[in-house]
Amino acid sequence: MRLALLLVPVALLLGGCGASPAPFRAAEKAPPQQFTLGWVEHYPAEKAALVFGVKSFEVTETGWSADISVENRSDIGWEVGAHRFSLERVFGVLLFASGDLDELERRNRNGTLPAIRNATGYVPALPVVLEPGKTWSGTISAPGPLAAGLWVRISFGTFTSVGDPPTGAERRVVWFTDHAVKLKTEPTQ
Numbered sequence: 001m002r003l004a005l006l007l008v009p010v011a012l013l014l015g016g017c018g019a020s021p022a023p024f025r026a027a028e029k030a031p032p033q034q035f036t037l038g039w040v041e042h043y044p045a046e047k048a049a050l051v052f053g054v055k056s057f058e059v060t061e062t063g064w065s066a067d068i069s070v071e072n073r074s075d076i077g078w079e080v081g082a083h084r085f086s087l088e089r090v091f092g093v094l095l096f097a098s099g100d101l102d103e104l105e106r107r108n109r110n111g112t113l114p115a116i117r118n119a120t121g122y123v124p125a126l127p128v129v130l131e132p133g134k135t136w137s138g139t140i141s142a143p144g145p146l147a148a149g150l151w152v153r154i155s156f157g158t159f160t161s162v163g164d165p166p167t168g169a170e171r172r173v174v175w176f177t178d179h180a181v182k183l184k185t186e187p188t189q
Contacts, residue, residue: 078129096150123138
């Protein structure tokens, strides 16, 4: 069973999950590059309440950006990123050694997910509540380098249901994409 939905306490997400430290290895900074992706992922899989999209991803000289969207197909609203608790806003990227979905699922089960590189820019601003039938589309971004040769997954969340969640959905949702893209060591044209 696919475990793309990850319901993990935010403290674990942001704190490195208590994993023992890996041996230090100098990482090469990923050069500027662009990816047209077109990813579309549904939660839950049977009758989607939320649909997550990633149109494109870019590494720049100074950071990264992703053109993303979230569509609410449910009959309830979803509070986005719990504005009163900024630690609960976990839009950003995670870096993995492989693009294998099994690695994501295993690391989620074991509590060893990599720390999220949180987005700091949102254009346009995220809604406080994503109302039924509405879609937010925009660009998330952050400064800082990413390591070449690693695989990027996009993080969306936290979404908290306003009222009872739809059948098959949890009250709080943090979504990490099933899809991943490998950062190149040479710039793209």
